[in-house]
Amino acid sequence: MKPIMQDIDEDETVDTTVYFMDTDSNIADDILKVNSIPAYFFIKNGRVLGRTGSAVKREDMVDMIERHDDMTIEGNLLAYRGKPSKHELIAGANPKLTVENLETIWYDAHQLNALSWKIYQKLTDPQDIACALILIQRSIELEEFTSNLETYAHLLAKNGENRKALKMAKKAKRKAEKNNEFTGIIEELITKLEA
Secondary structure, rough: HHHHHHHHHHEEEOOOOOOOOOHHHHHHHHOOOOOOOEEEEEEEEOEEEEEEOOOOOOHHHHHHHHHHHHHOOOOOOOOOOOOOOOOOOOOOOOOOHHHHHOOOOOOHHHHHHHHHHHHHHOOOOOOHHHHHHHHHHHOOOOOOOOHHHHHHHHHHHHOOHHHHHHHOOOOOHHHHHHHHOHHHHHHHHHHHHHO
16 A cells, blocks of 8 residues: 555645654554554544545545545544643543543643633532643643633632632733733623622
8 A cells, every 4th residue: 555655645636645654653653543554544634534444446545535635624633743731631520531531632722721611610529620720721831812811710719719810810801901802701700809
């Protein structure tokens, strides 16, 4: 298959880039969960759209590439960008908050923020809140934006860390005002914390 894949990669009429990987000296196979060889992954904008593990004819592979290229991009980003973290991932008490599940979003600031907000809204177990605090700090570490600062402030308040929560809430409000974003939710928290 390698000569066929090289030929496809060099073919200017096929809009794709082919990467070859030595699974013995690369962590990408762990991220992609390669369990057999050969393995072909159709990846677009950092998301796996499909995979196959069988040897196929050149025209069938080109057809699969074109079908995947036309697909709507959905799903979790691959955790391949690898920005290191000063935070250690911990599981929550909720059975869905396993380290294995959380690792799939560890490199996506927006998904980390969305999950942290859901935990804030729906869960009360201290272990879940501790987990959410790690997730939201990781989100901010990857990319700071108004909504993850707001989420962090709310989680700190829920955890009883009112002084830190107020400081973070004011920071979120300043960022929202600078970006002409809605401040009502964070202003409510500030009012509550200052009372």
